[in-house]
Amino acid sequence: MLDVLYFAWVRERIGLPKERVETGAATVAELVAELSARDARYAAAFADISALRVALDQELSDFDAPLAGVREVAFFPPMTGG
Amino acid sequence: MRVVVQSEPFDLGALTAGFAAGRSDMGAVVSFTGIVRDTDGRLDRMEIEHYPGMTERAIATIAEEAQARWSLGDVLVIHRHGTLRPGELIMMVATCSPHRGDAFAAAEFLMDYLKSRAPFWKKELTADGAAWVAAKPEDEDALSRWTR
Numbered sequence: 001m002l003d004v005l006y007f008a009w010v011r012e013r014i015g016l017p018k019e020r021v022e023t024g025a026a027t028v029a030e031l032v033a034e035l036s037a038r039d040a041r042y043a044a045a046f047a048d049i050s051a052l053r054v055a056l057d058q059e060l061s062d063f064d065a066p067l068a069g070v071r072e073v074a075f076f077p078p079m080t081g082g
Numbered sequence: 083m084r085v086v087v088q089s090e091p092f093d094l095g096a097l098t099a100g101f102a103a104g105r106s107d108m109g110a111v112v113s114f115t116g117i118v119r120d121t122d123g124r125l126d127r128m129e130i131e132h133y134p135g136m137t138e139r140a141i142a143t144i145a146e147e148a149q150a151r152w153s154l155g156d157v158l159v160i161h162r163h164g165t166l167r168p169g170e171l172i173m174m175v176a177t178c179s180p181h182r183g184d185a186f187a188a189a190e191f192l193m194d195y196l197k198s199r200a201p202f203w204k205k206e207l208t209a210d211g212a213a214w215v216a217a218k219p220e221d222e223d224a225l226s227r228w229t230r
Contacts, residue, residue: 007133060140076133077216078198079198080198080204081198082116
């Protein structure tokens, strides 16, 4: 089981901030493919991966990264701090 | 090092005055303050979202990197989230060092990395509606000057 978190417009498009996901996905990209296939909201949020960033257990990562041992995955747009 | 993520306003004067107080080995304090800017008079408010947990970790990592690169006596980072009006203070960084060069460089480094590596997202609300602030390519480019 993974905790999957969404922030900013990713959260708005999907319509929720957080959910638990039962998945056999081996990589972030596989998880994205699974989520995108759910419905139009997910498909819209993940339509352009280049516009997204991903963090695994609160560390920035990339879409090729394996999910083995990961407990928390977060998807969000490029950050705008400062 | 002190990293604070909060929704409440902060007292810039008191924090700046208290930073490095009593450290007579520090010859230089540099501080930067970020303010909610209303470029064309249309901004009603800004809403800043963040990733609790990751935010504090990411900022601490950036501050540790600054301390490893430069001779710093201390680092302070305060960043707000939630609803902010034009003119309100969003964040501040302060650095102190025996000499000004390190304090200036470290403050700039912290700001460059906070912009695009700390998980905050800004949304601007105007009379026309709401829009997420997009990250600028320059913000990412700014990091390249620190890579070695």
